[in-house]
Structures are given as structure tokens and as C-alpha cells.
Amino acid sequence: MGILYEATNFNSWAIWLFVLFALMAFNEFGRSTKWGGITLFLIIPIVLTIFVWPTTAAPGNEYGTGNWFNWVKTYSALAGCLGFMAIRYKPSIAKKKWVLCFPALILAINIFEAAIRDFQCFTYGAWNGAYIDNLWVMSGPWNIMNGIAGILNIIIICGWTGIFVSKDKTKDMIWPDMIWIYVLAYDLWNFAYTYNCISDHSIYCGLALLLSCTIPTFFIKKGAWLQHRAQTLALWIMFVMTVPSFADRIAPVATTHNPTAFFIVSLISLIVNVAAAGYQINMIIKKKLNPLKDEIYVDTNAYKQVIKENK
Template sequence: MGFLYEPTSFTIWAIWIFILFSLMAFNEFARSTKWGGIILFFFVPLILTIFVWPKTAAIGNEYGTGTWFNWVKTYSALAGCLGFMAIRYIPSLSKKKWALCFPPLILALNILEAAIRDFQCFTFKAWNGAYVDNLWVMSGPWNIMNGIAGLLNIVTICGWTGIFVSKDKTKDMIWPDMIWPWIIAYDLWNFAYTYNCISDHSFYCGLALLLSCTIPAFFIKKGAWLQHRAQTLSLWIMFVMTVPSFADRIAPVPTTHNPVAFFILSLLSLIANVALAVYQFNKIYKNKLNPFKDEIYKETKAYKQVVEENIKHQGTVHFNA
């Protein structure tokens, strides 16, 4: 804790744990019923957009929520949730190839937004740390390293043609080719991004938020990582936009502002994503696969387990134009 963050209290850890489990609980509420998702990701943000966010997330506010990035990230995450719900609950969409382009595109857009922000933080030239848009940042080579890692993470998005809707009552959007190597590489990249660009907020929007979607993806509903990610991200951003003082005043946990920590996190992120890209492109080359059409990990145990758990008694899916 002392390397990445300043020492904190038991109370702060209790708050962190509460946030983690609250995000997971609301995620389960949203995915378990159609109306739960509609309420959380359509009606609630609609009300907040009209009556709350113009004040709490006003441009240039003292908590840093009034930036282009926060507003774009909020609505792109919500668009992901609503788009995934359309695929889940409109039967014909899950069999349309053009509709299945939406999940990888919205995912790539969200990663690209963050990669651009990393590169932008480098241009601030805050080599010794400074407040920019009311957020503390420290510019350095880590921004470039992690920005490149984010671009590699986009390039390695694969197997979207195999997305289907689970046959159980929750009707989850399942992406079996998105197995654990990609998820881990994403998590390392995204945590490094939050540490680089939202440094003193990363204890929550990095550690807690990433765990809130990774835990369900490994232990609650395998194959639905992107759905978990979109929903928990939307929930967190809506909270931050509504209560912008949370990470700065109510329960602050600042980073140590140690350049070595920044460098090591981004180096790990870059190594993981380079390794993933090399491994993946090697599989594509050896098996003569088309990354725009073929699933890459069909022969793996992780892939087969996800399909077995979610596609029982479902025949082969045929795409329509």
C-alpha cells in the first residue's frame, strides 16, 4: 500500500469494500431483470442529466468531473449498456452480424478515449506533477507506454462473431472468445491508465471498479465480462458525476506520487499487452485465421467451458445480413 498509495484507515478500507460489493450487487440487479437495467441505465441517467449533472459536473468544477473526458465516458458507457440490452432482449439482433459489430466497436471506443487521455497527459509536461483540470497528474514516459498498451489492447479484441445470448433466464450477452488473457491484459492497462490520468482517484476507479467486473466474470457469470464492465463502469461514473467530492473530500486516498510506481505499472501494462498481441497473432498465423471473422480461442478449455455453460441445447447460430 505504501508504494502505490499513502497509508489509509480501516474506515476507508470499509468504504472501499462497500463500494466494491455495491457495484457488484447493482450489476446483478441490472442483469437479472430487463426492467432493472432499463431503470438504472436509462431512467436514472436521464433524470440526472436534466436535474443534477449540469450542477455537479459543470465544466471547470473544482473536482475535475467537468471535463470532456468524463462526459464522453459517461454516455459511451451508458450507450454500451443500452446497446447490449438490445442485443440481449431483441431476439433477432443477436443473430445479425451488423448488430454484433456494436460490442467490439463501443469497447474499442472506450479504450481509445482513455489511450488518447494518456497521450494528452504527456503533453501537459507536468514532469514534477501538477493540477490540470483540477486533477493531479504527473507527465512522463509512462503515458506513452500505457497509451501504446491501450492501442494494442484494441488490436487484440477478437472473436466478436461468436457473441451470443445465454439460454438461461438472465439472457446475458456472452463473448466466449474474450478469455482470461485478454481480460488480465485489459485490467493491467486500465489500472495503469487510472493511475496515470486520474491518479488520486484510482484507488476506487482503478482497483475497486476493475474488481467489480472481473470477479463476476471469473466466478459469477463467465463469458459476460464486457456486460459486467459496461454496467459497473456506468454505475461508478454516474455516482462520481453526482457526488464529485467523494474521492477528494469524503474518502480520499492519494497516490504516493512516486515516479517509479507510475513507470512500473505502465511497464507491466505494456509487457502484458505486447505478450498478448504476440501470442494472439502467432495463433492467427499458425492456424490461418481471419481475425475479423474467426474465433481464435475455440480450442481452449476456457472457451469450451463458457459455451457449455451458456449455450446448452442451442443450435449453430447463422448470421443474417
């Protein structure tokens, strides 16, 4: 038995690695050409919405994919992908400053949806763990802690006025103020959310999914974190809606169902997001910035490197 997950075998880790690299590969396909993105995030979802998801993600199905959260998350992630493509491929749209608030808004909405879900799981009162809507959930203070961390993660969204489209042929949506501080705070919060609310699926929708957008952010295309995140999230949830048995039957990896693990994961999330918020507030006060208009991290090496590579 592990700390966070039950002991697993070589085959399970091989499948996990395949999921990770498949998400990264399809993300690259979706961002490398306009038609790749249109195919993945418009044409395929329309076909699946009409012919597949009404069956595989029907309300009350045995895999828990028929709840409100999965449906809302699917279309909000796809809306993000399509909205970002409009910014990337339509220069007239990208030049309008008010349009640039869309990425921040869609990010905030997605975080808020998950924070609400954490609070909802607390209200279930499943203090010893229970299957609710065919998903295993254990209610506890960790839900409140991580819900608060999610709200803080919304508050520290910054620098959206500095979003621009990269000068290279992939025309990525670059958000230079989203440096490693935010990415770390988001990743820890989101992993805790998946661990709390989609517990026995979290090794995929938490660990693998987060790495699939974080690795490209630091090693493939710096500054495009939100674009990577939206596309890999949309790809994963579309797959889950289509093959709902994957994490429960085909390649299950259960958590240890240990209350201490839940508490520690959410505590780390809360501490890091409190620290990030505190640091950002200090920067705003020290530099006399307007957090709704000004970029905050322009003096950092991470920010400067993104600008140098993309503008």
C-alpha cells in the same frame, strides 16, 4: 507510506470494500431483469442529465468532473449498456451478424478515449506533478507507454462473431473468445490508465471498479465480461458525476506520487499487452485464421466451459 498509495486506515478500506460490493450488487440488479437495466441505465441517467449533472459536473468545477473525458465516458458507457440490452432482449437484433460488431466497436472506442487521454496528459508537461483541471497529474514516459498498451489492447479484441445470448433467464450477452488472456491484459492496461490520468481517484475507479467486473466474470457469470464491465463502469461514473466530492473529500486515498510507481505500473501494462498481442498473432498465423471473422480461442478450456454453461 505504501508503494502505490499512501497508507490508509481501517475506515478507508471499509469504504473501499463497500464500493466494490455495491458495484457488484447493482450490476447483478441491472443484469437480472430487463426493468432493472432500464431503470439503472436509461431512466436514472435521463433524470440526472436534466436535474443534477449540469451542476455537479459543470465545466471547471473544483473536483475535475467537468472535463470532456468524464462526459464522453459517461454516455459511451451508457450507450454500451443500452446496446447490449438490445442484443440481449431483442432476438431479431441478436441474429444479425453485423449487429454483433457493436460490442467490439464500443469497447474499442472506450479504450481509444482513454489512450488519447494518456497521450494528452503527457503533453501537459507536468513532469513534477501538477493540478490540471482540478485533477493531480504527473506527466512522463509512462503516459506514452500505456497509451501504446491501450492501442495494442484494441488490436487484440477478437472473436466478436461468436457473441450470443445465454440460454438462461438472465439472457446475458456472452462473448466466449474474451477469455482470461484478454481480461488480464485489459485490467492491467486500464489500471495503469487510471493511475496515470486520475491518479488520486484510482484506488476506486481503477482497483475497485476493475475487480467489480472481473470477479463476476470468473465466479458469477463466465463469458459476460464486457457486459459486467460496461455496467459497472456506467454505475461508477454516474456516481462520480453525481457525488464528485467522494474521492477528494469524503474518502480520499492518494497515490504516493512516486515516478517509479508510475513507470512500473505502465511498464507491466505494456509488457503484458505486447505478450498478449504476440501470442494472438502467433495463434492467427499458426491456425491460418481471419482475425476479423474467426474466433481464436475455441480450443481452450476457458472457451469450452463458457459454451457449455451458456449455449
